[in-house]
Amino acid sequence: MSGHTERTLESGRQAQPAKGERLADWADGRLGIYTVAKTQMRKVFPDHWSFMLGEICLYSFLILILTGIYLTLFFEPSSAEVVYDGVYAPLNGVQMSRAYESTIDISMEVRGGLLIRQIHHWAALVFVAGLLVHMMRVFFTGAFRKPRELNWIFGWTILMLALLTGLTGYSLPDDLLSGTGVRFAQGALLSIPVVGTYISFFLFGGEFPGTDMIPRFYMFHILLLPGIMLGLVVLHLILVFYHKHTQFAGPGRSEKRVVGAPFMPIYVAKAGGFFFLVFGVLALLSAFATINPVWNLGPYRPDMVSTNAQPDWYLGFSEGLIRVMPAWEINAWGHTLQLGVFIPFMLFPLIMTAIAVYPFFEAWVTGDKREHHIADRPRNAPVRTGLGVAWLTLYAVLLIGGGNDLWATRFHLSITHITWFVRIACFVGPVLAFIITKRICLALQHRDRDKVLHGRESGTIKRLPHGEFIEVHEPLPQGQLYTLTAHDPPEPYDPGPLVDRNGVERRLKRSEKLRARLARAMYGPAAQVPKATAGEYREIAESERHH
Numbered sequence: 004m005s006g007h008t009e010r011t012l013e014s015g016r017q018a019q020p021a022k023g024e025r026l027a028d029w030a031d032g033r034l035g036i037y038t039v040a041k042t043q044m045r046k047v048f049p050d051h052w053s054f055m056l057g058e059i060c061l062y063s064f065l066i067l068i069l070t071g072i073y074l075t076l077f078f079e080p081s082s083a084e085v086v087y088d089g090v091y092a093p094l095n096g097v098q099m100s101r102a103y104e105s106t107i108d109i110s111m112e113v114r115g116g117l118l119i120r121q122i123h124h125w126a127a128l129v130f131v132a133g134l135l136v137h138m139m140r141v142f143f144t145g146a147f148r149k150p151r152e153l154n155w156i157f158g159w160t161i162l163m164l165a166l167l168t169g170l171t172g173y174s175l176p177d178d179l180l181s182g183t184g185v186r187f188a189q190g191a192l193l194s195i196p197v198v199g200t201y202i203s204f205f206l207f208g209g210e211f212p213g214t215d216m217i218p219r220f221y222m223f224h225i226l227l228l229p230g231i232m233l234g235l236v237v238l239h240l241i242l243v244f245y246h247k248h249t250q251f252a253g254p255g256r257s258e259k260r261v262v263g264a265p266f267m268p269i270y271v272a273k274a275g276g277f278f279f280l281v282f283g284v285l286a287l288l289s290a291f292a293t294i295n296p297v298w299n300l301g302p303y304r305p306d307m308v309s310t311n312a313q314p315d316w317y318l319g320f321s322e323g324l325i326r327v328m329p330a331w332e333i334n335a336w337g338h339t340l341q342l343g344v345f346i347p348f349m350l351f352p353l354i355m356t357a358i359a360v361y362p363f364f365e366a367w368v369t370g371d372k373r374e375h376h377i378a379d380r381p382r383n384a385p386v387r388t389g390l391g392v393a394w395l396t397l398y399a400v401l402l403i404g405g406g407n408d409l410w411a412t413r414f415h416l417s418i419t420h421i422t423w424f425v426r427i428a429c430f431v432g433p434v435l436a437f438i439i440t441k442r443i444c445l446a447l448q449h450r451d452r453d454k455v456l457h458g459r460e461s462g463t464i465k466r467l468p469h470g471e472f473i474e475v476h477e478p479l480p481q482g483q484l485y486t487l488t489a490h491d492p493p494e495p496y497d498p499g500p501l502v503d504r505n506g507v508e509r510r511l512k513r514s515e516k517l518r519a520r521l522a523r524a525m526y527g528p529a530a531q532v533p534k535a536t537a538g539e540y541r542e543i544a545e546s547e548r549h550h
Contacts, residue, residue: 044265044267045265045266046247046266047247047263047264047265047266048247048263048264048265049247049248049261050263051248051251054248055277056133056136056137056140057133057137058274058278058281059129059133059137060130060133060137061240062278062281062282063127063133063281064130064232065278066126066281066282066285067126067127067229068229068233070119070122070126071123071225073119074109074120074123075225077105077109077116078102078105078106078109078221079101079104080217080218080220081100081101081102081217081218082100082101082102082177082213082215082217082218083214084098084099084100084101085098085099085101085104086098086099087099087104089104089107089108089111089112090111091298094107094298094301097301098302099302100177102175102176102177103176103177103178103297103302103303106175106297107297107298110298111298118286118289118290120295121289121293122285122286122289124173124294125285125288125289125292125294126285127168127169127172128294128316128317129281129285130165131162131165131166131317134161134162134165135317137158138158138159141155141158142358142361142387142391143379143387143388144379144381145375145379145384145387146248146249147361148362148365149371149373149374150374151242151246152362152366154246155359156359157235157239157242159358160235161232161235161236161239163355164231164235165232165317166318168224168228169315169317170184170185170318171220171223171228174216174217176295176297177302178297178300178301178302178303179301179302179303179304179307179308180295180297181303182212182304182305183303183308184314185212185216186211186305189206189207190344191321191325191344193341194341194342194344194348195348196340196345212305247261249375249376249378250262250378251378251380251486252380252485252489252490253482253486254485254486258373258375259376261376313406313409314405316402319402319406320351320398320401320402321347321405322404322405323400323402323403323404323405323406323407323425324404325343325344325347326404326407326422327401327404327407327425327426327429328343328344328346328347329343331343331346354394354397361390365387365525367518368521368525369493369522369526377489377490379490382444382447382451383448383490385440385531386441386525386526387525388441388444389438389441389444392437393433393436393440395436397432400425400428403421403424403425403428404421404422407421445530445532448531448532451487451534454479454487455484455487455488455534455535456535456539456540457476457543458476458479459477459479460476461474461475461477462474488534488535490534492526492534493526494526495519495522495523495525495526495527496518496519496522497522498516498519
């Protein structure tokens with residue numbers, strides 16, 4: 004028997020293997036499970052609290068699938084009009100779609116239906132938030148570098164699909180809030196020149212809202228988009244298992260040596276416990292914090308709009324772009340171009356695409372083809388960190404723009420002033436955030452360099468023989484010294500001399516000139532503080548020893 008020792012009884016007869024062993028032998032003989040498990044289940048993974056961000060995304064996604072399966076048993080994706088006559092008296096006699104009626108029934112009549120609905124909605128919000136924070140952790144630590152560029156693309160694609168799945172999901176109940184959101188999306192589609200009307204008719208099956216919108220969104224929400232996401236999640240996990248997490252610098256850790264815990268049993272035990280912890284938190288949140296009370300909003304009617312209609316936070320970025328854009332129209336050849344909607348509508352995918360291709364852009368600028376398994380400290384990559392904070396600043400500013408009416412009513416401000424503040428802050432805010440973040444990173448690098456060379460302040464004052472008072476510094480432990488000096492600042496790309504030995508001027512391509520300028524800006528002397536060398540450390544240690 005492969006991988007197992009034979010057991011014998013005291014009389015010498017061979018013992019009959021248990022059913023579990025026979026099943027394991029049967030599977031191993033056909034799938035080779037034992038050989039794979041023996042080599043892979045003891046694989047060592049680094050450990051850090053920030054890795055739990057990705058696990059929160061995974062567990063929220065699993066909870067979404069489980070609760071979604073339960074909800075599909077009772078939800079009817081139909082636009083057929085009915086008159087409500089159920090247990091919720093305030094809506095009795097109101098005309099509505101069957102989708103909205105089934106949502107009310109799930110919330111009011113199905114045992115545990117409201118709790119499952121709310122767990123599903125809260126898990127969706129946590130899933131998108133976890134994806135965003137997880138990707139920012141990967142971005143700020145440079146964990147997207149070779150060989151993990153493909154995994155970055157997988158994660159980015161999952162995020163984009165999650166946004167679309169969220170849009171289709173909260174549109175299914177057909178309440179007044181979700182219908183207003185879909186109407187907003189349909190208006191953005193209509194702004195696309197030439198083909199916008201055709202796309203809208205294809206998606207909604209005719210004039211908005213039509214009768215095909217809910218069945219089509221239902222198909223996208225429960226089948227197409229989750230199926231693609233599930234496949235990408237599996238591929239993502241396979242690559243994570245193959246490459247392992249990046250690890251932060253520390254004693255014993257290097258690009259070829261991992262310090263951590265084995266996958267079995269430690270990592271699996273932690274993961275299992277953390278799954279139930281996430282599930283428990285979502286269940287408590289759903290039990291005590293009401294979200295999306297569709298019975299208060301009423302069914303969707305195209306002639307009605309809720310004055311405080313707001314999208315879920317993860318779509319506020321795109322709505323803020325459109326709300327603060329000036330109303331710009333162009334009439335040409337008998338057609339009206341709604342540039343005030345189309346331009347911001349196209350900016351959203353362009354900004355997200357820039358995030359997707361950034362790993363390849365940075366690799367092109369640096370020309371670095373090495374594998375990186377040690378994560379950067381954000382302070383050691385000031386330009387990259389500044390770009391990330393600039394993007395988050397733009398996101399926050401546009402969230403304010405997406406809710407400008409609520410800011411105006413809650414804080415008694417002029418909506419015009421808020422709109423103009425957001426318009427100016429869209430350009431000024433990210434620039435200021437980038438400059439400030441870069442300066443902070445450089446200051447932290449200077450502090451790390453001083454700590455390496457001079458040690459930690461001890462608070463002890465010593466008087467030298469010639470009367471000078473100095474503070475005694477304690478040398479850092481070797482482990483901390485290694486951590487602070489383990490990073491390897493990339494060298495700026497150098498195109499070489501512009502004139503050859505014969506005095507002939509070299510002609511550089513525009514791409515090479517651009518690459519050299521970007522490399523100097525991102526990794527030149529103004530963007531990096533030289534880390535302390537061993538020679539500097541010994542020289543200062545000798546001078547202090549003489550004191």
